[in-house]
Amino acid sequence: MTDFAALNYRRPEAERPRQSPVIVFLTDQQRWDATGIGGNPCGLTPNLDHAARSGTWFDNAHTPQPLCTPARSCLQTGNFATANGVHRNGLSLATDADTLAKRFSGAGYATGYIGKWHLAPTGSRGPVAPEDRGGYDYWLAANALEHVSDSYLTRLYDNDQQPVDLPGYRIDALTDAAIRYIGDHADEPFLLFVSFLEPHHQNRRDDYPAPEVYRDAYHGSWLPPDLASLHGTSYQQIGGYYGMIKRMDEAYGRLLDALRSLGLYEDTITVFSSDHGCHFKTRNGEYKRSVHDGSTRVPLMIRGPQVPRGRIVEDVVSTVGLPATLMELAGIEAPVGIQPSLTPVMRSVEPPAGEAFIQVSETEVARGIRTQRWKYGVIAPDADPIADAGSDRYVEGYLYDLEADPYELNNLVGLPSHRDVSDHLRERLLSWMKAAGEPDAVVESAVTSPAGRGQLEVWPSEVTS
Structure with a gap:
């Protein structure tokens, strides 16, 4: 029973x-x-x-x-x-x-x-x-x-x-x-x-x-x-x-x-x-x-x-x-x-903040940083995506304004209007790479795109958001 x-x-x-x-x-x-x-x-x-x-x-x-x-x-x-x-x-x-x-x-x-x-x-x-x-x-x-x-x-x-x-x-x-x-x-x-x-x-x-x-x-x-x-x-x-x-x-x-x-x-x-x-x-x-x-x-x-x-x-x-x-x-x-x-x-009860560091391999050796407002990514043109864990040289490849473009359909990299944003994010990215134990590297700026993508502008207060 x-x-x-x-x-x-x-x-x-x-x-x-x-x-x-x-x-x-x-x-x-x-x-x-x-x-x-x-x-x-x-x-x-x-x-x-x-x-x-x-x-x-x-x-x-x-x-x-x-x-x-x-x-x-x-x-x-x-x-x-x-x-x-x-x-x-x-x-x-x-x-x-x-x-x-x-x-x-x-x-x-x-x-x-x-x-x-x-x-x-x-x-x-x-x-x-x-x-x-x-x-x-x-x-x-x-x-x-x-x-x-x-x-x-x-x-x-x-x-x-x-x-x-x-x-x-x-x-x-x-x-x-x-x-x-x-x-x-x-x-x-x-x-x-x-x-x-x-x-x-x-x-x-x-x-x-x-x-x-x-x-x-x-x-x-x-x-x-x-x-x-x-x-x-x-x-x-x-x-x-x-x-x-x-x-x-x-x-x-x-x-x-x-x-x-x-x-x-x-x-x-x-x-x-x-x-x-x-x-x-x-x-x-x-x-x-x-x-x-x-x-x-x-x-x-x-x-x-x-x-x-x-x-x-x-x-x-x-x-x-x-x-x-x-x-x-x-x-x-x-x-x-x-x-x-x-x-x-x-x-925490503070306003949303934070960053995420991203490493990419196999298709390209790349690094990225994700903030509340921005996505910034760099690519190592000389690196082997399979053999190389990293590189000492990267070139800017991606920049997205996630407030205006949350699904990353409009790459802003190289635009003069967003140079200050890229410069700020480059320093943040290099800091993350160092914290992850990667060797010292340089990140070269993207080729400047022709000015005139509409009326795009970044206010100073938005650069670090």
């Missing part, structure tokens, strides 16, 4: 772990405006939107490197890609790196990783050797998930590097595994990092395979202005992309429901974010790898103990600060020298 009293039992407060469980729910290649709270009108993310009302939503969050492997290296170490040695795909995280998992493990947490890793040595598409797992003690993952699985064929590898085939649509398969992990570790503090492939494209076909129920549901849907103006591949691919995100949000809701059923919902620190965005081949021949918001701006939501409820942060922030943030919220000492926590910004 079923013991309903036992089923309904919830641990008294005194019996619960004193350390908050932590779950990172990471999507891949998801734009910030592919969420309802980020402005998308298609009803894709009701679970995320609801959770954000009991947490903090960062409305202007940016990845430090819009590419899978470097972005993930930053999320595991809290350092920029050039500082942790992983500036492009195909490089591996150092086995002695001081990582998120190692810090949490040292504080008595169980640590688990499920999904896509993409930080192991070149040639390892599936299994990942124990020393290359960043310190996580439970492992159910594949290094390059996009190359060993498909939408309805999910293959991961366990702690013994043996293949594990999971049933269901890939998002659901990973979510089921995550819920099993949570259930198995409900009575102890744990850090669980769940890393999905979706809404990343399926590489071998270059398509976005949504679950069958949503395959045709979102064709012809609303497009962000940059995609509507620049086209790229968005018209044929946005339906699948949105269908993936819809199922991703349903999975997120299932995970939160699991926490509710275990009495852990209010105790748990949860993060929803993505490694980088997606510009649908509008800025180059790929989906990311540029300084533009389509590549760099990502969803970011944190909820849990000590996190302000129902708050929208408009400051510009970088997700490289997530490791320090999670350690601070969990009461764990962060490594010396990593990028600072986002908690002061999360609790």
Whole structure:
């Protein structure tokens, strides 16, 4: 006979772990405006939107490197890609790196990783050797998930590097595994990092395979202005992309429901974010790898103990600060020298401010800075985008006024009217490069464009905004 009293039992407060469980729910290649709270009108993310009302939503969050492997290296170490040695795909995280998992493990947490890793040595598409797992003690993952699985064929590898085939649509398969992990570790503090492939494209076909129920549901849907103006591949691919995100949000809701059923919902620190965005081949021949918001701006939501409820942060922030943030919220000492926590910004009542530093590789060696008002980017014309982590010489390539042109359709670089803005941002960018451990570099001014782009003018008070 079923013991309903036992089923309904919830641990008294005194019996619960004193350390908050932590779950990172990471999507891949998801734009910030592919969420309802980020402005998308298609009803894709009701679970995320609801959770954000009991947490903090960062409305202007940016990845430090819009590419899978470097972005993930930053999320595991809290350092920029050039500082942790992983500036492009195909490089591996150092086995002695001081990582998120190692810090949490040292504080008595169980640590688990499920999904896509993409930080192991070149040639390892599936299994990942124990020393290359960043310190996580439970492992159910594949290094390059996009190359060993498909939408309805999910293959991961366990702690013994043996293949594990999971049933269901890939998002659901990973979510089921995550819920099993949570259930198995409900009575102890744990850090669980769940890393999905979706809404990343399926590489071998270059398509976005949504679950069958949503395959045709979102064709012809609303497009962000940059995609509507620049086209790229968005018209044929946005339906699948949105269908993936819809199922991703349903999975997120299932995970939160699991926490509710275990009495852990209010105790748990949860993060929803993505490694980088997606510009649908509008800025180059790929989906990311540029300084533009389509590549760099990502969803970011944190909820849990000590996190302000129902708050929208408009400051510009970088997700490289997530490791320090999670350690601070969990009461764990962060490594010396990593990028600072986002908690002061999360609790600030000052007017929106902040800057995000961006490093780009593989399509071009580029650097960028994102402020509230401006986006400024430089390109290294002599550098090899694959071999070179940086350069000692850059040339101005991008300048956008985000107040007048939020989707970066009008490049102002080289205009005499905006010379003071570029000069100011150049100094800020060089300061960031130095702080990221890059060698000294020079940034040459762009070739001056002919004056006369309408009546464009920048007031002195706007230069530093």
